[in-house]
Amino acid sequence: MDPRVKAVAAPKVLEQSFLEARSKLLDIAAILDRITRGDAAELVHQDVKISRIIEALKILQGSSAHKAEQIQKLFSLPYDANWEIPTPRY
Amino acid sequence: MQYIDPHIHMISRVTDDYHRMAQCGCVAISEPAFWAGFDRGSAEGFRDYFHHLVEVEPKRAALFGIRHFSWLCINAKEAENVSLSRDVIAMIPEFLQRPNVLGIGEIGLNKNTKNEATIFQEHMDLAAKTDELILIHTPHLEDKYKGTRMIVDMLKNDTRVKPHRVCIDHVEEHTVKLALDNGFWCGMTLYPTTKCTPARAVDIIEMVGTEKIMANSAGDWGKSDPLAVPELILEMRRRGHPETAIQKVVFENPLEFFRQSARWQEPFALLNFSK
Numbered sequence: 001m002d003p004r005v006k007a008v009a010a011p012k013v014l015e016q017s018f019l020e021a022r023s024k025l026l027d028i029a030a031i032l033d034r035i036t037r038g039d040a041a042e043l044v045h046q047d048v049k050i051s052r053i054i055e056a057l058k059i060l061q062g063s064s065a066h067k068a069e070q071i072q073k074l075f076s077l078p079y080d081a082n083w084e085i086p087t088p089r090y
Numbered sequence: 091m092q093y094i095d096p097h098i099h100m101i102s103r104v105t106d107d108y109h110r111m112a113q114c115g116c117v118a119i120s121e122p123a124f125w126a127g128f129d130r131g132s133a134e135g136f137r138d139y140f141h142h143l144v145e146v147e148p149k150r151a152a153l154f155g156i157r158h159f160s161w162l163c164i165n166a167k168e169a170e171n172v173s174l175s176r177d178v179i180a181m182i183p184e185f186l187q188r189p190n191v192l193g194i195g196e197i198g199l200n201k202n203t204k205n206e207a208t209i210f211q212e213h214m215d216l217a218a219k220t221d222e223l224i225l226i227h228t229p230h231l232e233d234k235y236k237g238t239r240m241i242v243d244m245l246k247n248d249t250r251v252k253p254h255r256v257c258i259d260h261v262e263e264h265t266v267k268l269a270l271d272n273g274f275w276c277g278m279t280l281y282p283t284t285k286c287t288p289a290r291a292v293d294i295i296e297m298v299g300t301e302k303i304m305a306n307s308a309g310d311w312g313k314s315d316p317l318a319v320p321e322l323i324l325e326m327r328r329r330g331h332p333e334t335a336i337q338k339v340v341f342e343n344p345l346e347f348f349r350q351s352a353r354w355q356e357p358f359a360l361l362n363f364s365k
């Protein structure tokens with residue numbers, strides 16, 4: 001860890017980022033509204049993309065300090081450790 | 091502040107971009123071979139592309155005092171075609187000794203298929219045989235985590251691989267430690283929508299530190315910003331991070347990684363400074 005790049009004090013981050021966070025939350029709300037308003041909105045309820053978005057919003061409500069990483073993993077395909085690794089040609 | 095953009099596709103950019111990058115302090119760039127936006131019909135198409143990377147772009151960059159370096163490979167997307175890939179890999183040694191070539195890249199995975207993995211390994215076989223640095227593309231979006239795990243599996247499975255001579259690119263919050271904890275260099279790509287924003291990249295730096303990590307624009311034919319690295323510099327300054335830490339990420343780290351290549355040449359600006 002590089003002590004020169006420690007995180008900014010929390011109150012300052014909140015002060016600097018509040019309007020940006022507010023704007024991005026409104027964007028998400030507006031996207032969900034747009035989906036609800038569109039024709040055939042009932043079809044998206046079976047779409048995994050909607051449930052992923054809802055799950056991501058739940059992560060935001062938690063107390064984890066690694067929310068971005070958690071959301072990245074939520075939107076990731078599973079990894080199988082037993083996949084067939086190619087053989088190097090020495 | 092002087093900086094290096096370690097990953098940008100200048101073949102897709104206009105000359106004015108070189109001008110603006112130089113004005114912002116860019117002294118060197120490296121351009122990995124990538125997907126042109128369409129699948130090429132033959133290996134000869136790659137010969138022309140490699141010629142462009144080793145002949146045309148270095149001259150265009152030099153007009154603005156920027157050193158241009160390149161990496162050669164067949165990209166992960168076209169690697170799905172194994173026969174074509176083998177023809178291209180067989181051609182690469184013809185270009186490896188050109189003065190601006192840093193190594194093999196950007197090899198990697200796209201949709202994490204068996205064919206892509208086969209060709210990734212065959213690129214590594216070539217890099218091991220010719221003792222080249224390796225630059226690795228990790229997949230986009232939902233494929234990134236799985237693909238990065240598979241790439242690390244292949245790197246660790248090959249005893250010839252020296253982690254300090256490999257850079258795993260396009261890392262994000264969920265993959266950065268896979269690279270660093272296994273001793274590899276890593277790159278964060280500042281690219282709209284599909285990769286990192288400058289703010290998230292600085293968050294990652296605050297979490298993992300400044301060792302073996304760099305930042306790039308990956309500017310190309312998509313919506314992207316060739317001045318993304320200066321945006322990262324501004325974001326670090328805005329948060330009060332010291333100039334020495336910023337310089338390590340945007341200049342000293344890529345310099346240290348690239349200097350391992352036998353064909354690295356110091357940026358013109360450094361040569362002029364020492365006179």
